[in-house]
Amino acid sequence: MASAPAWAEEARRAAEESLATLPALTGREEEWRFTPPAHLGLTGAEPDGAGPAAAAELPAVPAAERAARIAFLDGRPAGAPAASGLPEGVVVADLGDALSTHGELLRERLYSLVGFDTRPGALNAARWEAGTFVYVPRGVTVELPVEALHSVSGAQGRVHGRTLVVADEGSRVTLVDRFASSGGASGTPVHVSTVAEVFAGPGAVVDHYSFIGWDAGVRHHLQLTARIDRDARFRSMAVTLGGDVVRVEPTLVLAAPGGDGEALGLYFAAGDQHFEHRVVSRHEAPNAHSNLLYKGAIQDTAHTVFYGNLIVRPDAAGTDAYQTNRNLVLNEGARADTIPFLEIETAEVRCSHAGAVGRVDDEHLFYLESRGVPRDLAKRLIVFGFFQEVLQKFALEDLREELEAAVAEKIR
């Protein structure tokens, strides 16, 4: 990594400063009531500086066609990005390198959506070394998705990553963030912190997938904030299946009129997994649309929390916003919390939200069993049917098939 420019060093110092002055998290804060910050490695002493690079191999991923691939192991670049036929002007690079090579694009944007005013934000800003930088110039369409693989070997107790996507006016791009362990389980838990900032410029269309498929032993805190400009469209599709403790925080900022934001999510928690999804849509400008739709299944003694908030600021008249969370509890001992908030500060709006927790319907089971479908298969079909509403919105077919297989694996 080339030496960082002065402004980046300055931001780094400010993040350190913030880290030193912000009060420690106790877990009694309202936003930390459900997932103890200690479980995400946000309290207590930090591990000593980064250890030696691991010799682990990257996990195998399905060989779907991609415009570019970039990979990270333990928070460091694992080889150079592989790009085949990216349109001219499109950049897919390591964010650490981009500090010096694309400073003019980063300077105003980096840390502007996820800053260091909170402890987790400051920790990431102060410690990250590498991540994905995607830039798509005005009017350019990247047909195939860009895929980033984030992996941990277990050699590092704490891993950071940072992503920045800049889609200029009228451009189109899809980014897939895949999180997977590299195998070779270690005794001590790995704490992963990733932050993504996405700028969807006027009229741009940006899709983002995050597929969290960690093995046991990984704890992950993911923050993603997208700024949606005039007439832009942004979709976040989050799938959470793996990891011991996972907290995913997508935020949509509807910054200009005509913006369209969607946050879709699927989660399936089993064993003693703990997942918290905090999904926020903040309308700052008039006449924008947003939709939050999360569905989850919970089995064994797992616990999931969904917190959603539609915030409509005073000058966001004409807002059209919806929020839905539905949960399927598959057995006794599993637990689901759902907390769908609305904060509406202007009158000219159409907003609604719904949250529900239910079980597999006996009548549905009975119907399938009466048709000769064994009970466990019937249950699996019902869970699939339940997830279908979200899955069918996934534009990437190869990913959809992979997810179906992963869910099937888990439900057995």
Add this chain to the structure above:
Amino acid sequence: MSTKTPDIEIGPYQYGWHDPANYVFTPKKGLNADIVREISLLKGEPKWMTDFRLRSLQIFERKPMPDWGGDLSEIDFQNIYYFIRASEKQGRDWDEVPDDIKKTFDRLGIPEAERKFLAGVSAQYESEVVYHSIKEDLQEKGVIFTDCDTALREHEDIFREHWATVIPPGDNKFAALNSAVWSGGSFIWVPPGVHVDIPLQAYFRINAENMGQFERTLIICEPGSFVHYVEGCTAPVYSSDSLHSAVVEIIVKPGARCRYTTIQNWSTNVYNLVTKRAVAQENATMEWVDGNLGSRLTMKYPAVWLTGRGARGEVLSVAMASEGMHQDAGAKMVHVAPDTSSTIVSKSISRGGGRTSYRGLVKVDPGAKRAKASVVCDALLLDEESRSDTYPYMDIQEEDSSIGHEATVSKVGDDQIFYLMSRGLSEEEATAMIVRGFIEPIAKELPMEYAVELNRLIELQMEGSIG
């Protein structure tokens, strides 16, 4: 945090008068162990109650102020009277009630309801019950309807058995405060199988500057009984903030049913921080009907703990916030036993820069099989400056349950207004009509005089609301 002076522009407040009151006993402002001991001593309470108060005070001092909900930063606990007695002896019938107090009640329009079918009046003026009558048929049925101070003296066994069993002092800071300095409030005991046909009513009022009111209500419905208790509040306007922090505990025993109706219309300088909770045992039914129309800040979440198989809980809540008001109201349902069901219906209206928040919890404990819960929140925003929030919490720890929540926020539709205006209504009338229709599902659950009063109050608040 707001640091504006408490000098709020409240406009022509309908109930904003106050009569000069003759206080027989007026202790110093402020709160400490000596004042708590003095209150207990003046009331001639048994030692266990004095100890309970002192223990509660310690809890109050230890607990931090809540950092959620509304803005509580301007409450100064040392600038409040914790006990005032308006007249030395309790009136046995209406004639013995002091004239100036009667006059206050008259201006509230109480007789309207009272003349018709008021069974017993337990009207709280200042900190103590001054008027109290029980109709003979209630007595014949064995129903005890009195104030908590009297109940402690005359029915100590029943009182002590149930006291603070639903809301212990450690529940929250304001429950602890109430437990330390409580005074007055209603005590109702309904014997097994007794059905009280007519609503029991009590009126509350604050009438001294900087006076806190800390009444305590305890209702016990023995198995198979029924009672409907109605509580209404209005308060005069004063220049500095008043604190109202009540505790209401209700025990609904197997097969019994209790309905508790409140219409709250405090003036816009009152902090209304109330803890209300009921326990519904096997096959019991608890219904809260809660109307919040006034106050500077209300934080009130009537709760039902469904502890017996087949218990049912219901909360119907209507809130209206105008200028300078924040209604942070809602409901809590905790399903502990199997086959329990609960319903929450919340309707809120914000106008003139007011803020309404629905804050609720539905919790299903492990083992509460076949629990069913439904939450519906609808909010109406009448102008651009107002604000509406919905904060529902759902914590489900039982697979075999069915829980749903829905909420909508909308503005009064232009097409609705247009339609009504084309039929000859003014814009103001049309808006008022739509608002009345919006709260209709709750208004129809109220006793008739209250439904009329509610509609009238909403009309008053709607005056000049077209902008």
